[in-house]
Amino acid sequence: MLKAIGLRSVDDLFAPIPAEYRLTRDLNIPRQMAESEIVDFFRQRSRENGDGYTSFLGAGAYFHYRPVIIDSLISRGEFLTAYTPYQAEISQGTLQSIFEFQTMICELTGMEVANASMYDGSTAAAEGVMMAVRLTGRRSVVVARSLHPEYREVLATYATHQGMPLSVAGFGDDGRVNLKDLEKAITPETACVLVQSPNFFGTIEDVAAIAEIAHKHGAMLVVSIAEAVSLGIVEPPRAADVIAMEAQSFGVPLGFGGPYCGVIATREKYVRQMPGRLVGQTTDKQGKRGFVLTLATREQHIRREKATSNICTNQALIALMVNIFMTVYGKVGLKELAKQNLAKTAYAAGHFAKHGKLLFGGAPRFNEFVVQTSEDPYAINSRLLGHKMVGGLPLKKFYPELGNVALWCCTEMTTRSAIDTAVGLVAESERSVRSAKEEVEEVAR
Amino acid sequence: MKHMTRKATRHVNQNEGLIFEKSSAGKAAWKLPPLDVPEVDTAKLLGSSERKDLGAMPEVSEIEIIRHFTRMSTWNYAIDLGMYPLGSCTMKYNPRVNEAVARVEGIANGHPYQPEKISQGALYILKTLSEQLIEITGMDAITLQPAAGAHGEMTGLLMVRAYHQSKGNARKKILIPDSAHGTNPATAAMVNYAVENLKSDSRGMVDIASLEAQMNEDVAALMLTNPNTLGVFEQDIHKIADILHAKGGLLYMDGANMNALVGKVRPGDFGVDVMHLNLHKTFSTPHGGGGPGSGPVAIKKALEPFLPTPVVTTKSDGTLGFDYDRPHSVGRVRAFYGNFGMFVRALAYIQANGPDGLRQTTEDAVLNANYIRKGLEGTYDLPYSTPTMHEVVFSDRLQFKKGVRTMDIAKRLIDYGFHPYTTAFPLIVPGALMIEPTESESKEEMDLFVEAMKSIAEEVEEDPQIVLDAPHSTRVSRLDETAAARKPVLRWKPAN
Numbered sequence: 011m012l013k014a015i016g017l018r019s020v021d022d023l024f025a026p027i028p029a030e031y032r033l034t035r036d037l038n039i040p041r042q043m044a045e046s047e048i049v050d051f052f053r054q055r056s057r058e059n060g061d062g063y064t065s066f067l068g069a070g071a072y073f074h075y076r077p078v079i080i081d082s083l084i085s086r087g088e089f090l091t092a093y094t095p096y097q098a099e100i101s102q103g104t105l106q107s108i109f110e111f112q113t114m115i116c117e118l119t120g121m122e123v124a125n126a127s128m129y130d131g132s133t134a135a136a137e138g139v140m141m142a143v144r145l146t147g148r149r150s151v152v153v154a155r156s157l158h159p160e161y162r163e164v165l166a167t168y169a170t171h172q173g174m175p176l177s178v179a180g181f182g183d184d185g186r187v188n189l190k191d192l193e194k195a196i197t198p199e200t201a202c203v204l205v206q207s208p209n210f211f212g213t214i215e216d217v218a219a220i221a222e223i224a225h226k227h228g229a230m231l232v233v234s235i236a237e238a239v240s241l242g243i244v245e246p247p248r249a250a251d252v253i254a255m256e257a258q259s260f261g262v263p264l265g266f267g268g269p270y271c272g273v274i275a276t277r278e279k280y281v282r283q284m285p286g287r288l289v290g291q292t293t294d295k296q297g298k299r300g301f302v303l304t305l306a307t308r309e310q311h312i313r314r315e316k317a318t319s320n321i322c323t324n325q326a327l328i329a330l331m332v333n334i335f336m337t338v339y340g341k342v343g344l345k346e347l348a349k350q351n352l353a354k355t356a357y358a359a360g361h362f363a364k365h366g367k368l369l370f371g372g373a374p375r376f377n378e379f380v381v382q383t384s385e386d387p388y389a390i391n392s393r394l395l396g397h398k399m400v401g402g403l404p405l406k407k408f409y410p411e412l413g414n415v416a417l418w419c420c421t422e423m424t425t426r427s428a429i430d431t432a433v434g435l436v437a438e439s440e441r442s443v444r445s446a447k448e449e450v451e452e453v454a455r
Numbered sequence: 456m457k458h459m460t461r462k463a464t465r466h467v468n469q470n471e472g473l474i475f476e477k478s479s480a481g482k483a484a485w486k487l488p489p490l491d492v493p494e495v496d497t498a499k500l501l502g503s504s505e506r507k508d509l510g511a512m513p514e515v516s517e518i519e520i521i522r523h524f525t526r527m528s529t530w531n532y533a534i535d536l537g538m539y540p541l542g543s544c545t546m547k548y549n550p551r552v553n554e555a556v557a558r559v560e561g562i563a564n565g566h567p568y569q570p571e572k573i574s575q576g577a578l579y580i581l582k583t584l585s586e587q588l589i590e591i592t593g594m595d596a597i598t599l600q601p602a603a604g605a606h607g608e609m610t611g612l613l614m615v616r617a618y619h620q621s622k623g624n625a626r627k628k629i630l631i632p633d634s635a636h637g638t639n640p641a642t643a644a645m646v647n648y649a650v651e652n653l654k655s656d657s658r659g660m661v662d663i664a665s666l667e668a669q670m671n672e673d674v675a676a677l678m679l680t681n682p683n684t685l686g687v688f689e690q691d692i693h694k695i696a697d698i699l700h701a702k703g704g705l706l707y708m709d710g711a712n713m714n715a716l717v718g719k720v721r722p723g724d725f726g727v728d729v730m731h732l733n734l735h736k737t738f739s740t741p742h743g744g745g746g747p748g749s750g751p752v753a754i755k756k757a758l759e760p761f762l763p764t765p766v767v768t769t770k771s772d773g774t775l776g777f778d779y780d781r782p783h784s785v786g787r788v789r790a791f792y793g794n795f796g797m798f799v800r801a802l803a804y805i806q807a808n809g810p811d812g813l814r815q816t817t818e819d820a821v822l823n824a825n826y827i828r829k830g831l832e833g834t835y836d837l838p839y840s841t842p843t844m845h846e847v848v849f850s851d852r853l854q855f856k857k858g859v860r861t862m863d864i865a866k867r868l869i870d871y872g873f874h875p876y877t878t879a880f881p882l883i884v885p886g887a888l889m890i891e892p893t894e895s896e897s898k899e900e901m902d903l904f905v906e907a908m909k910s911i912a913e914e915v916e917e918d919p920q921i922v923l924d925a926p927h928s929t930r931v932s933r934l935d936e937t938a939a940a941r942k943p944v945l946r947w948k949p950a951n
Contacts (some may be wrong), residue, residue, distance in 0.1 A: 011823075011900055012822070014826060014829055014830075015822075015825050015826060015829045017629075017825075020818045020821075020822060023818070023821045023822060023842075023844075024719055024720075024818075024821070025691055026688040026841075026844070027688050027690075027719070027720050028690065028692070028693065028725075030693075030716035030856065031692075031693075031720050031721075031724050031725045032719060032720050033718065033719055033721060033724075035718055035808040036811065037590055037591060037718055037811075037813060037814070038590050039587050039590055039591070039805060039809065039810055040806065040809065041809045041810070042807065042808060042809030042812050043806040043807060044813065045552050045807070047806075048552055048556060048803050048806050048807060049552065049555065049556060051556075051806065052556035052562060052803070054576070055559075055561070055576035055577070055579055056559040056560055056561030056562050056576055056581055057560035057561060057567045057576065058561070058573075058575040058576035058579070059562060059573065059574055059576030059577050060561060060565055060566070060569045060573040060574065061561030061564075062527060062561075063569070065569065067566045067568050067569060068789060069568055070791075071566055071567050071568070071791070073564070073566070077484075077485070077588050079484075079520060079521060081558070082521070083520075083521070083528075084743075085554065086524075086525065086528045087533050087534070087535025087536070088528035088530075088531040088532075088533045088535065088536070089524075089528050089530060089531065089533075089743065089744055090535075090545075090549065090554075090741045090743055091530045091533040091534035091535045091539075091549050091741065091742065091743075092532065092533040092534075092743070092744045093539065093544055093546060093744070093745070093874075094742070094744065094745035094746075095531075095744060095745065097532070097865070097869065097874065097875055098931070098936075099866070099869060099870050099926050099929040099930075099931055099932070099933065100530070100531065100532035100869055100874065100929060101530075101531055101532070101744075102527070102530040102531070102925075102930065102931060103527035103528045103529065103530040103531040104744040104745070106471075106473070106527055106530075107524065107810035107943075109473070109490060109946070110474050110475075110947070112531060112945055112946050113473075113511075113947045114512060115511075117509065117510040117511050117512055117947050118509070118510075118512070121776040122946075123945045123946065124945075124946070126745070127746070129602035129603065129606060129747075129789060130602065130789060131788055131790065131806065132787075132789055133602065133606070133788075135788055136677050139606070140552065149671070158482035158790065160787060160790040160791070163786055163787040164757055164786075164787050164789060164790060165521050166786055167613065167763075167786035167788055168645075168787075168788075169602070170613075170644075170786070171613070171616060171646050171829070172645070172647055173647070191651055197464055197755075213897055214504045220830075222742075234759060239505070240561050242502055242506070242509070243497060243501065243505065243506055244501065244505070244524040245503070245504050245505065245506045246506070263558075263563040263564060263796070264564050264565060264567070265557075265562070265564075265565065265796045266562070266565040266566070266567055266574070266577045266791075266792065266795040267567030267790070267791025267792045267793070267794075268602070268747075268791055268792070268793055268795050268796065268797075269602070269746075269747035269796050269797060270792040270796040280552055281943065281945070287745065287947070288943070288945055289721055290939040290940070290943045290944055290945050291939070291945075291947075292934050292935045292936065292938050292939035292944075293934070293935055293938070294931040294933060294935070295932040295933055296932060296933075298536055298931055298932075300934045301934075302934050302939050303938050304936065304939040304940050304943055304945075305940055305941070305943060306940075309637075310637040310638050310641035311604070311638075311880075312637070312639040313637075313641070314637045314640040314641055314650075315644040315650045316641060316644070317637070317641040317644075319641070320605040320606075320609060320638050320641035320642040320644075320645050321603070321605055321606075322603065322604065322605045322637075322638050323603040323604060323605070323735065323745060323746045323747070324603070324745055324746040324747075325460045325602075325746045325747045326624065326742075326743050326744040326745030326746045326747075327741065327743025327744060327745075327746065327747060328743075328746070328747055330743070330744065333699065335526065335824065336512070337474055337484075337513055337515065337520050338484045338485050338516045338517075338520060339485050340478070340483070340484070340485070340509075340512050340513045340515065341478075341509045341510075341511075341512035341513065342483060342509075342514060343483060343485035344489075344509060344512065345485060345506075345509060345840055346485075347485075347499060349495070350487055350490055350498060352495055352500060352501075353490055353492050353493065353494060353495045354492055356492075356495045356500060357492035358561070373577075374502060374504050384512055395572070396700050397572070397774070400566070400569050400570065400573070403568050404939035414597065420645070422487060422488075425491060426491040426492050429492075429513060442593065443869075
């Protein structure tokens with residue numbers, strides 16, 4: 011090949027690079043490894059990474075069963091190793107599957123249009139808010155404190171340099187957005203209100219009431235959904251103007267936080283301000299149905315600095331996982347799956363309440379709940395670890411005002427015996443705190 | 456087809472409707488285990504929040520689902536089927552060991568909030584990949600959090616802004632060459648910087664005189680792709696960096712074309728202050744039909760305080776953990792830690808290559824692009840004769856005389872069994888054909904490609920209509936994109 015090009019050595023190919031910058035040594039990284047060594051390396055890392063533990067963690071990342079056909083199908087090279095479907099004639103597989111994805115997301119969220127995916131739920135929420143800012147011509151944003159704390163952080167980062175002042179609406183005793191607080195936070199400059207439902211505490215928000223307040227003031231309502239399985243049994247936030255979703259629960263592995271699958275869904279009239287790719291139906295020269303990427307004039311490769319977002323690569327393969335999951339469970343299965351989540355959680359919450367204090371009891375919840383204990387939840391969790399169990403997420407870092415509380419999650423994967431063990435350890439903790447207290451009182455007397 | 460292609464033969468493939476058209480009540484592909492806790496009364500638990508109906512969600516059997524997606528998959532072109540020479544996209548082989556290790560139990564099922572004590576495996580992966588990418592780029596620190604290239608650009612510019620702000624002046628604008636990818640200006644706008652275009656010179660490189668004239672204390676950074684989108688290495692890179700640095704500006708490098716540099720030269724050594732990588736390009740993680748990507752941002756020491764939170768740190772007891780206490784951080788750009796599954800794949804790729812493999816990968820990628828350039832020079836117009844690195848850009852000037860544009864040639868290439876190259880980009884080349892073979896292609900595959908391209912050029916001379924009407928062998932012919940955009944149908948609806 012060098013001869014064909016008319017060069018003597020490979021080094022000649024790199025002549026355009028000034029000599030003083032060319033690397034004259036090996037990169038300082040380990041030598042080539044054989045496939046067997048690579049597999050060994052990652053098996054070792056896996057053993058150091060909670061393999062074999064039962065977990066009660068949720069908080070935006072949920073452990074649901076993944077039907078095996080998801081990986082069989084997404085592993086097909088034609089899906090795995092294809093690029094963005096810009097050449098529609100040889101990308102109909104990807105395009106049709108995205109069209110089905112968009113349809114099912116619309117069905118589940120009650121919205122009219124959905125895009126092909128965003129990076130994740132947190133960035134989808136931030137982009138949803140930016141959409142509302144463009145649509146209303148207003149700039150400020152009211153964010154519920156019951157929105158996932160890391161989603162709030164991401165929004166704050168996105169908002170910093172776009173002149174979008176953020177204010178916060180607190181939550182009441184039932185864990186839901188405090189409507190009086192909300193009313194006070196909204197001004198004539200408010201572009202939108204951003205809430206999550208089920209919210210970070212697992213509590214289902216009164217979306218209709220929130221929407222009424224927002225709309226009364228000419229603001230839009232953006233609703234974030236972090237636990238997609240809830241849509242099987244919980245009424246979707248139909249009063250929302252924009253829904254920003256995290257679809258990880260639909261067949262995407264926890265994977266230490268990513269890759270996940272964000273989605274934005276909205277009303278048809280807002281579609282031209284939507285970020286991200288969209289697939290539309292059309293016909294070919296013979297009148298045959300086909301699918302293409304459409305409304306690209308919103309996007310960066312056409313509009314450059316005037317685009318609705320800079321997003322280019324999205325989460326296509328993960329959206330395919332979500333698509334297959336939704337297809338497997340379908341109309342009946344999703345509902346039954348959601349019901350199992352509800353039943354496990356009701357059982358667990360009921361039993362925890364007998365020992366610790368269950369917060370936010372006044373409103374319906376899906377598959378998460380907050381338990382207050384006398385002892386620091388980190389201490390309880392370290393004992394649970396001894397039973398190869400990961401307890402609920404201590405919330406001190408995010409909500410110091412709530413004291414010793416942890417956010418617990420149950421899914422269809424949580425067994426009754428695991429719940430009983432965890433409840434037993436919390437009960438033990440409460441007993442020992444109580445007897446220690448009694449001892450102190452005894453001594454004092 | 457005038458010259459029968461050696462690459463592809465027509466073959467029957469299956470028709471398949473939308474999944475909703477196959478649905479009927481009672482079919483199911485799921486089964487839940489019996490409930491081990493008492494059943495609940497959903498109406499009582501949820502009240503008015505209870506959902507009654509799931510609308511038009513499908514009901515189908517497992518074999519129907521398998522066939523549905525398998526049939527659709529056969530309508531896609533993919534790297535696994537052949538050369539995918541999309542310029543600037545680096546469509547290289549996606550090794551299957553990467554997929555296997557990403558699915559090992561503790562890696563696939565690790566929860567992002569599980570205690571650090573039982574997350575040492577994941578933390579070790581984050582730390583090791585970070586260190587190796589720092590060594591490969593010659594930079595000082597890195598964040599893996601951004602989910603894709605454009606997200607990395609945003610993160611990088613946020614750090615640029617924070618850096619300038621810390622010096623008392625955030626500055627106003629970003630210089631962007633006219634050959635740049637559309638994400639660059641779109642990103643600058645998201646970070647509230649004005650965009651100022653910088654023109655290219657006759658070699659296709661940054662025009663140094665223009666840069667000198669446009670550079671002042673209002674410029675926060677220059678966003679430069681190197682090699683640029685013409686596949687040309689910016690030979691005056693040291694001058695470019697000096698001009699920026701003299702006025703306190705920063706050099707941002709878009710690492711989309713890093714596949715031309717790994718193991719041969721390091722951006723940190725030639726004056727780059729901030730850069731992003733695309734793990735889904737250079738480091739072999741699959742494109743998956745449009746994602747997921749991963750866009751780590753590597754920086755010089757002076758920008759380290761501004762990294763997104765959290766960062767991985769070694770604690771006093773020698774174990775690894777996350778540091779959230781970073782008062783100067785630009786904040787979070789994504790929940791959790793980024794597209795971790797892509798880190799696993801990229802690390803496996805680096806391990807499989809080692810220092811010699813990575814260097815050879817780069818050499819082969821550049822050799823392949825030059826081989827194609829040589830093969831097609833004369834047949835297609837080469838607007839810039841500057842030496843080619845990992846990709847070569849031709850134009851359709853010769854074929855346009857017969858009314859044939861780059862998009863038509865691209866569509867005809869499909870009939871010859873290839874995925875098209877990148878069309879109509881970069882914008883500085885009218886009618887561009889941007890070809891990036893990557894190191895994955897053998898001489899045999901490239902010879903077939905050159906043969907196909909030459910054959911198309913002959914067709915343009917003899918019978919241009921056959922090219923203008925292409926593709927002829929796909930299951931759908933050219934689709935009406937105008938109609939799709941004018942009256943958008945973005946979802947299926949049940950017939951009433």
